[in-house]
Amino acid sequence: MGKAFVQEILEHARVCVVNRGKTYWAASDLFAARAARVRADRDDAEVFAKCLKEATQRLGDEWDCVVDFSGFAGNDVRASLSGLAGAFKMYIYISSDSVYEVSSWAFDKWSPRRRRDGGGYLTSVAEDAAVRPCGKEQQDIVNNSDNYGHEKLEGEEVLLQERPAGRRCVILRLPDVIGPFDSTHRLWAYWHWLRAGELGAPAPQVQSYKRKRKQIDATGEEVAQAPGDCHLAVVYSLDVAKFLARLVKQPPPAEVDVLNLSCDEHLLLSDFLERLFKVSGGNRKRPRLAPDKDPKLFLPSVNRPWPLSCERAKEAYGFVATSLDEVLRVCVDFFESNCARFPEEAKKAAMKLPSEPAAYALKLLEPTCEPK
Numbered sequence: 001m002g003k004a005f006v007q008e009i010l011e012h013a014r015v016c017v018v019n020r021g022k023t024y025w026a027a028s029d030l031f032a033a034r035a036a037r038v039r040a041d042r043d044d045a046e047v048f049a050k051c052l053k054e055a056t057q058r059l060g061d062e063w064d065c066v067v068d069f070s071g072f073a074g075n076d077v078r079a080s081l082s083g084l085a086g087a088f089k090m091y092i093y094i095s096s097d098s099v100y101e102v103s104s105w106a107f108d109k110w111s112p113r114r115r116r117d118g119g120g121y122l123t124s125v126a127e128d129a130a131v132r133p134c135g136k137e138q139q140d141i142v143n144n145s146d147n148y149g150h151e152k153l154e155g156e157e158v159l160l161q162e163r164p165a166g167r168r169c170v171i172l173r174l175p176d177v178i179g180p181f182d183s184t185h186r187l188w189a190y191w192h193w194l195r196a197g198e199l200g201a202p203a204p205q206v207q208s209y210k211r212k213r214k215q216i217d218a219t220g221e222e223v224a225q226a227p228g229d230c231h232l233a234v235v236y237s238l239d240v241a242k243f244l245a246r247l248v249k250q251p252p253p254a255e256v257d258v259l260n261l262s263c264d265e266h267l268l269l270s271d272f273l274e275r276l277f278k279v280s281g282g283n284r285k286r287p288r289l290a291p292d293k294d295p296k297l298f299l300p301s302v303n304r305p306w307p308l309s310c311e312r313a314k315e316a317y318g319f320v321a322t323s324l325d326e327v328l329r330v331c332v333d334f335f336e337s338n339c340a341r342f343p344e345e346a347k348k349a350a351m352k353l354p355s356e357p358a359a360y361a362l363k364l365l366e367p368t369c370e371p372k
Helices: 002-009 045-059 074-084 097-102 136-145 147-162 186-198 237-249 269-279 311-317 324-338 343-350 355-369
Strands: 016-019 036-039 066-068 090-096 168-174 176-178 205-207 234-236 256-260 290-292
Touching: 002 016, 002 237, 016 045, 036 045, 045 074, 066 074, 074 090, 074 147, 090 097, 090 147, 090 237, 097 136, 097 147, 097 168, 136 147, 147 168, 168 237, 176 186, 176 237, 186 269, 186 324, 186 343, 186 355, 205 269, 234 237, 234 324, 237 311, 256 311, 269 324, 324 343, 343 355
Parallel strands: 016 036, 066 090, 090 168, 168 256, 176 234, 205 290
Antiparallel strands: none
């Protein structure tokens, strides 16, 4: 996602990339001579802050925008703010929809909730739902169940509390990100699993669940109920990159804003895999799937049963997501054409699978991954 953003913005701005200097996807520095490079690691907050200060001094001005892709906790954001020392106009923090996993609604097990205006029940999770439970004991329970969400929300809290006055900040809460060069390899693993399943390997596992009966409240109104299984929310990496570039070129009027971004369609994993199978050229109407009470899952990465609301991004910023089918087509094209180009990544994705499907997937890779 960071790579896609740099590619998107290079034609419009001078760019300085700060990272640990690690190489992924067997690639050299794609932006050599086009972007400045600073090597720094936030594991050593003091050294990291010093590196940012030196980079800012070399710039001789304040940064128009800082985009933080890798701040995973409050101390990470604090190290950035310390090093920047207020020399920026806008700070964009890439957060996660995992912050909702440590909310009071999550503590209440996502039970039906009425809208604040009294007009019926909530049917999606909007930005104002990221409110921690009141008591420390309740907070500890949800934090222990999703430490990643806890630390991402902590990063948001530090940014909102410690940013210098007059500096804009935008927080983007992203669900599972998919697209080319996704280093989690989760979607690529499912692509492998679908192929292996068609050749006789154990099929991809999906959650089995029972449909819920209708409930009527005391007023006679039907109670909104979450689906029996989590609906998968994803966002396309290029959509995020383009949205970020737009924020850089046209800063938002609000000093502080928090936004969810995702594709429009939120599907059950079984339906999502059916789409992936179809886009991959599957030779039947539906793929082989294995419902299970305790399945091996790579997606979704959250347990939230309610869909994510992106109404604010659409209404306030005109955000238009690429259709899910088109995103999956791009991803499948990448998988199919890059097994030979990136054999190690292709194998890593296959090896995420349970042993038997993994063996099938690795066997299928042999013709494309062999040295030539």
